[in-house]
Amino acid sequence: MRGYFKNKKTGFLHDFKFNIIMIFLIIFFALPVFYLASSAFMTRIEIWQGMFFPAKMQWSNIYTAMVEYNMFHYFKNSLFFTVIIVSSNLFFCSLAGYALAKFNFPGKKLIFSLVLVSMMIPPVILIVPLFMEVRAMGLLNTPWAMIIPWFIDPFGIFLMRQSMVDISEEHLNAARIEGANEFWIFLRIAIPFSLPALVALTLYRFLYVWNDLFWPLLVVGGDKWRTLPVAITKFDAQYFEATELKMATSFVAALPILIILIVFSKKVFSAMSRTGGLKY
Numbered sequence: 001m002r003g004y005f006k007n008k009k010t011g012f013l014h015d016f017k018f019n020i021i022m023i024f025l026i027i028f029f030a031l032p033v034f035y036l037a038s039s040a041f042m043t044r045i046e047i048w049q050g051m052f053f054p055a056k057m058q059w060s061n062i063y064t065a066m067v068e069y070n071m072f073h074y075f076k077n078s079l080f081f082t083v084i085i086v087s088s089n090l091f092f093c094s095l096a097g098y099a100l101a102k103f104n105f106p107g108k109k110l111i112f113s114l115v116l117v118s119m120m121i122p123p124v125i126l127i128v129p130l131f132m133e134v135r136a137m138g139l140l141n142t143p144w145a146m147i148i149p150w151f152i153d154p155f156g157i158f159l160m161r162q163s164m165v166d167i168s169e170e171h172l173n174a175a176r177i178e179g180a181n182e183f184w185i186f187l188r189i190a191i192p193f194s195l196p197a198l199v200a201l202t203l204y205r206f207l208y209v210w211n212d213l214f215w216p217l218l219v220v221g222g223d224k225w226r227t228l229p230v231a232i233t234k235f236d237a238q239y240f241e242a243t244e245l246k247m248a249t250s251f252v253a254a255l256p257i258l259i260i261l262i263v264f265s266k267k268v269f270s271a272m273s274r275t276g277g278l279k280y
Contacts, residue, residue, distance in 0.1 A: 175188075
């Protein structure tokens with residue numbers, strides 16, 4: 001009996017410590033997001049005074065930043081590039097993942113090994129050769145300079161391949177016996193089965209493309225195709241005293257990410273749990 005109460009007490013203390021640590025971590029990571037959302041509706045003086053709540057919600061900050069300073073144009077550019085790149089990644093990575101998972105062809109293991117090796121190469125190493133390639137094709141300062149280098153991603157191929165390996169061969173063979181072609185099987189069987197992985201890939205690529213600063217700054221000049229991260233950086237340098245407008249623009253830029261994370265978090269965890277470990 002004494003051992004029971006001792007274990008009970010030990011378990012309570014362990015859970016209590018764990019909960020305290022988790023609460024601290026949540027507050028630590030959530031506080032910057034809260035302050036960003038709060039300061040987007042403050043006056044400049046309130047921000048400089050270090051206040052956490054606005055005395056009165058300044059909704060005009062959003063309008064001034066997005067309309068009068070033309071940030072909405074850059075928001076649309078970022079959304080355009082993000083949708084195009086994410087859509088192409090979903091389609092081509094799914095096709096490549098399905099081929100690597102369910103077909104046997106010469107060089108299959110070599111191709112998959114190259115995909116794994118490509119995942120280990122830091123993206124910054126590829127910046128110079130990619131820039132030279134884009135410049136040689138005459139694509140600088142065009143939307144294609146943003147789209148073509150990133151229309152497919154090695155991690156996306158790996159993620160979709162790992163998800164589609166678990167698809168039952170009986171289902172695929174049954175569809176083939178019924179006369180279905182491979183593309184129909186891909187769309188009607190492989191894609192629905194891999195929906196959690198598709199959602200995870202969507203979130204992963206959306207976060208990368210939406211927040212990317214260096215590549216758009218390198219290949220796109222002028223206002224026509226400038227993205228929101230680049231516009232915020234230039235706005236910060238030009239209007240460094242307009243803190244409330246910078247906060248308002250940053251808050252609008254963070255909104256799509258926050259919404260996607262909240263809506264699709266369960267799907268992402270499901271996909272990552274299913275793709276854990278290397279499957280052959």
